[in-house]
Each structure stands twice: as C-alpha cells, then as structure tokens.
Amino acid sequence: MAKGIAKRSEDYSRWYTDVIAAAKLADYSPIKGCMVIRPNGYALWERMQAALDKMFKETGHVNAYFPLFIPESFMKKEAEHVEGFAPECAVVTHGGGKKLEEPLIIRPTSETIIWSMYKKWIQSYRDLPILINQWANVVRWEMRTRLFLRTTEFLWQEGHTAHATAEEAEQETLKLLDVYTRFAKDYMAIPVIRGVKTEREKFAGALRTYCIEAMMQDKKALQAGTSHNLGQNFAKAFDVTFQDERGNLDFVYATSWGVSTRLIGAIIMSHGDDEGVIMPPKLAPIQVVIVPIWKSETEKNLILQRVEQLSIEWNGRFSFHVDEREGYRPGWKYNEWEQYGVPIRIEIGPKDLEQNHVILVRRDTQEKQSVEIGILTTTLEKTLDAIQMNLYKRSLKFREENSFYVDDYSEFKKQIEDPSGFFWLHWCGSPECENRLQEETKATIRCIPIDDNVCKEKGRCVICGGESNERVIVAKAY
RNA sequence: CGGGGCGUAGCGCAGUCCGGUUAGCGCGCCUGCUUUGGGAGCAGGAGGUCCCGAGUUCAAAUCUCGGCGCCCCGACCA
Numbered sequence: 001m002a003k004g005i006a007k008r009s010e011d012y013s014r015w016y017t018d019v020i021a022a023a024k025l026a027d028y029s030p031i032k033g034c035m036v037i038r039p040n041g042y043a044l045w046e047r048m049q050a051a052l053d054k055m056f057k058e059t060g061h062v063n064a065y066f067p068l069f070i071p072e073s074f075m076k077k078e079a080e081h082v083e084g085f086a087p088e089c090a091v092v093t094h095g096g097g098k099k100l101e102e103p104l105i106i107r108p109t110s111e112t113i114i115w116s117m118y119k120k121w122i123q124s125y126r127d128l129p130i131l132i133n134q135w136a137n138v139v140r141w142e143m144r145t146r147l148f149l150r151t152t153e154f155l156w157q158e159g160h161t162a163h164a165t166a167e168e169a170e171q172e173t174l175k176l177l178d179v180y181t182r183f184a185k186d187y188m189a190i191p192v193i194r195g196v197k198t199e200r201e202k203f204a205g206a207l208r209t210y211c212i213e214a215m216m217q218d219k220k221a222l223q224a225g226t227s228h229n230l231g232q233n234f235a236k237a238f239d240v241t242f243q244d245e246r247g248n249l250d251f252v253y254a255t256s257w258g259v260s261t262r263l264i265g266a267i268i269m270s271h272g273d274d275e276g277v278i279m280p281p282k283l284a285p286i287q288v289v290i291v292p293i294w295k296s297e298t299e300k301n302l303i304l305q306r307v308e309q310l311s312i313e314w315n316g317r318f319s320f321h322v323d324e325r326e327g328y329r330p331g332w333k334y335n336e337w338e339q340y341g342v343p344i345r346i347e348i349g350p351k352d353l354e355q356n357h358v359i360l361v362r363r364d365t366q367e368k369q370s371v372e373i374g375i376l377t378t379t380l381e382k383t384l385d386a387i388q389m390n391l392y393k394r395s396l397k398f399r400e401e402n403s404f405y406v407d408d409y410s411e412f413k414k415q416i417e418d419p420s421g422f423f424w425l426h427w428c429g430s431p432e433c434e435n436r437l438q439e440e441t442k443a444t445i446r447c448i449p450i451d452d453n454v455c456k457e458k459g460r461c462v463i464c465g466g467e468s469n470e471r472v473i474v475a476k477a478y
Numbered sequence: 479c480g481g482g483g484c485g486u487a488g489c490g491c492a493g494u495c496c497g498g499u500u501a502g503c504g505c506g507c508c509u510g511c512u513u514u515g516g517g518a519g520c521a522g523g524a525g526g527u528c529c530c531g532a533g534u535u536c537a538a539a540u541c542u543c544g545g546c547g548c549c550c551c552g553a554c555c556a
C-alpha cells in the first residue's frame with residue numbers, strides 16, 4: 001500500500017528516511033549534514049514551540065536572543081566545556097574581506113556568551129533569579145548526520161538561569177525536567193524515563209545532567225531532553241558574583257536546559273507505522289482532513305456546501321482541512337494524508353449525505369467507522385483524545401515489553417543483540433566498568449533513573465561484581 | 479577519518495564491462511477527453527552541461543588520469 005516506504009521490520013533506518021520524504025517533513029540540502037525543514041515539518045515544530053513556550057512562560061521564564069557568534073576566548077574559559085565542544089565547533093576566521101583578530105565560534109550552545117552578559121547584569125541578590133530562554137539555531141560539526149536526529153545545524157530552545165542558591169538551581173533543573181516530561185507525555189504522547197546522566201555522559205561543564213530517555217520502535221534509546229545543574233562553574237569562569245542580604249559575596253548558581261528538533265525524530269520513530277508518520281493529535285498541524293467525494297459538478301457543490309455547514313462549529317475546537325483538489329481521486333488523497341500522519345480522515349460522499357452520516361478513519365488504528373452527522377463534532381473531539389491516549393499507551397506498552405532486568409553479564413551481552421531493548425542492570429558506579437560496557441557491547445548507560453522510575457535495591461555490578469544500590473538503564477542509543 | 483555504494487530528465491534507474499544511430503525506461507510534470515468510495519485510463523507533449531577537468535581516439539555517458547559531491551556502515555555526539 002505505502003509506495004516507496006521500506007518496511008520497519010526489514011530496514012528501520014531506510015524506513016525512517018522514507019517516511020520523512022513521504023511526509024515532506026524535511027529534505028537534504030546542498031550543504032553536507034544540513035537539512036531543510038519543509039513546511040510540513042516546520043508546522044509541527046511551530047506547534048511544539050507554542051506548547052513548550054507556554055509552559056516556559058507559565059513557570060516564570062522570558063524569552064531573549066543572544067548572538068550566533070561567540071568569541072573563541074569565551075569558549076575557552078570553562079575547561080570542561082571547551083574540551084567537550086572544541087571538536088565540533090565551526091569557526092569563522094574572516095569577515096569583511098579581512099582575517100579577524102579573534103576567530104568567532106558559531107554557537108554550539110550559548111552558555112559562554114550568556115554568562116558574559118549575566119556578569120554585567122548581576123550585582124545583587126535582587127537581580128536574581130534570571131530566568132531566560134532563547135529559541136535559536138546552533139551548529140555542531142557532526143561526522144555522521146541523520147535527518148532531525150543529528151544534523152550539523154539544528155533548531156532548539158536553550159534556557160539559561162541564574163540563582164542565588166544551590167538549592168534553587170537544583171529545583172529549577174528539576175522543574176524543567178518536569179516540564180519536558182509533561183511535554184513528552186501530554187503532547188508528544190511519548191513515555192520517558194527520567195534520570196541522571198553518569199559523569200561520562202553529562203554535559204561538558206555541568207555539575208549534574210538530568211535527562212529524559214525514550215524508547216524508539218527499533219528499541220534504541222533516544223535522549224529527548226536534558227536539564228543541567230551547572231553549579232557555579234560558569235559563574236566562576238566568567239566571574240559572576242552577587243552580594244546576598246548580609247553583604248557576602250558569592251558566585252551565582254546556574255542551570256541550562258534544552259530540547260531540539262530532534263524531538264520530531266522521536267515522534268516519527270515512536271508512533272510511525274509502515275504507511276508513514278502518525279502525528280499525535282495535540283501537535284498535529286492538521287488534526288482532521290476531509291476528503292469529499294463526488295462524481296458530478298452538482299454533487300461536488302452539494303457536498304462542499306454540506307462540509308462548509310458542518311465545519312462552522314469546528315473553528316477554534318480543532319484544526320481541519322478540506323481537500324477539494326480536482327484531478328486526484330479519493331484513494332490517492334487517502335494515501336497522501338496517511339503519509340502526512342493526519343490523525344483523523346473524514347470521507348464524505350453522496351451515499352453518506354443520503355444516509356446523513358460520514359466515514360471516519362483513525363490514522364493510528366486504521367479503523368473505519370460510520371458516524372451520524374448529529375454527533376460528528378463531539379465524536380471528532382473524543383476521537384482525537386482517544387488517539388492521543390492510544391499512542392501514549394501503545395508506546396508505553398512497547399517499552400515495557402522490551403525492558404528487562406538482567407543480572408548476568410554474558411546473558412546481557414546476548415540479549416542486547418537480540419531482542420535488544422532497555423536493560424535494568426546493577427552497576428557499581430565506576431567509570432572503568434562503564435567504559436568496558438560500551439566497548440564490549442556498544443550499549444551505554446542511558447541514565448540512573450530518579451523518582452517514579454527509580455529502582456533502589458541491593459545487587460552486584462554485572463561487570464565487576466562490586467556492590468550496587470540501584471539499577472541503571474543500559475541501551476543502545478541514538 | 480576507516481570500510482562500502484553511488485553520481486545519466488524533478489525522482490528512481492538502465493545503458494558503461496566490449497567506444498559508434500537522434501541517450502532510453504518507470505514515476506512525476508503539462509494539455510485534452512473519459513474518470514472519481516483505497517495511489518485511474520487513453521491520446522498528445524515538455525524536460526539532458528550523461529558530477530567537474532584534462533587526456534586517448536575519426537568518434538567518449540562508455541577507456542585513462544586527476545578532482546568534487548552525496549548516501550550507507552563503524553569510531554564521536556542533542
């Protein structure tokens with residue numbers, strides 16, 4: 001049925017790129033490693049931005065914009081930070097036809113330029129907290145790229161906050177992790193596991209990195225968002241101090257947090273099927289598409305008129321599109337909208353008008369049902385909710401079916417290859433064991449789960465047999 | 479950066495080994511007619527620096543040399 005889309009079971013990565021092409025979400029650009037986000041993809045991103053932006057504002061944040069260019073010397077001020085990012089930085093050496101005195105780095109992230117400004121803005125505890133977010137593009141020179149998941153340039157939001165106390169910074173870090181968790185669940189319909197990154201996997205320059213991890217349909221893990229407690233690292237690097245109520249001078253505490261267009265990849269790989277992408281209703285640019293069916297001009301007018309009447313009460317309740325195009329047959333349209341992932345399709349033709357009903361087709365289950373026109377609007381609303389819920393439940397079930405507790409290393413080595421999935425393992429906490437794990441299995445410790453996901457219990461490190469107090473999640477990752 | 483594959487119409491490809499008509503096919507596109515409830519049919523038509531450069535030759539998409547680009551798989555990463 002789906003022309004030009006590889007089957008997930010046969011070639012998952014091919015399926016992924018096929019689906020993006022079929023849905024017209026993105027295209028390869030003439031620049032290596034960079035993609036063009038096409039209108040269908042950008043419309044989705046705009047919906048995501050709108051929802052996230054609202055959540056940021058509700059938690060007290062404001063938007064601002066900082067420059068694309070960062071003086072090279074700024075990047076070098078925080079030791080771990082520069083080490084982490086240097087290999088993937090793009091550097092501008094010339095401008096205005098002349099060699100620059102100091103090379104400019106195209107931001108891979110904005111901590112340094114922002115903290116250079118915070119230094120100017122912060123003197124007293126009265127200036128704190130600063131809760132700024134920015135929507136921007138960043139560049140990280142990647143060796144291997146994949147549409148949405150890893151491209152040289154990508155779009156994201158990065159929050160950068162400044163606080164008077166360590167506790168407040170930690171609270172902020174967790175608060176945003178919570179925002180991301182809710183966004184993943186309520187909007188993207190993706191269940192995530194919340195956790196802390198290991199020393200090795202944390203953000204370069206952070207004290208501690210929290211993350212949300214999601215399982216894709218190929219059972220690999222995708223980091224879907226990160227929130228960093230930066231402690232006083234950047235304040236020290238940029239000498240940002242403030243006076244507290246008692247006149248004592250201290251360095252400012254910082255956080256940063258971000259999600260990117262990578263989340264579009266997460267949506268594709270969490271919900272898509274062999275026919276194409278499936279947009280979660282809460283984020284779908286078009287939630288309902290109407291395909292009118294006619295044979296004659298008279299019929300066409302009649303049907304479109306009826307659709308017009310029906311849709312009056314839809315305005316403001318959900319987004320819809322009437323596909324009136326001539327020259328395409330209904331079947332062709334069905335397929336196109338399926339590939340675009342529109343959650344609900346309504347078919348309405350002469351037979352339906354006679355019987356005063358329409359055909360409603362769910363994208364997630366492919367289920368067809370006949371709906372009386374009198375209850376159509378409420379049915380549509382209910383069905384959109386049901387699809388949103390079903391996508392989430394389906395993903396959660398999939399993750400649970402592919403998560404395993406394993407206590408034997410050789411058993412793990414076997415199972416990570418087949419069936420693969422998320423493995424809850426005991427780990428002693430040593431970097432040596434962590435490195436060995438990756439070298440020998442290509443899998444990594446995705447996170448040490450926290451709160452509702454936590455699994456505190458005594459055990460023995462699967463690698464060295466050392467003591468362990470909790471299980472960590474190990475998986476192959478994107 | 480290592481391994482593999484590829485570059486010919488908008489897309490996907492054949493032709494290249496073994497040089498030789500006007501470079502072809504499928505999809506898409508344009509026009510017209512018939513169609514329209516799961517990717518329509520017929521007829522006509524438009525569209526090419528055969529990745530670039532140099533060389534060999536009477537003659538190069540095809541052979542030789544050099545370059546460039548892209549995709550896939552690994553090491554690094556949101």
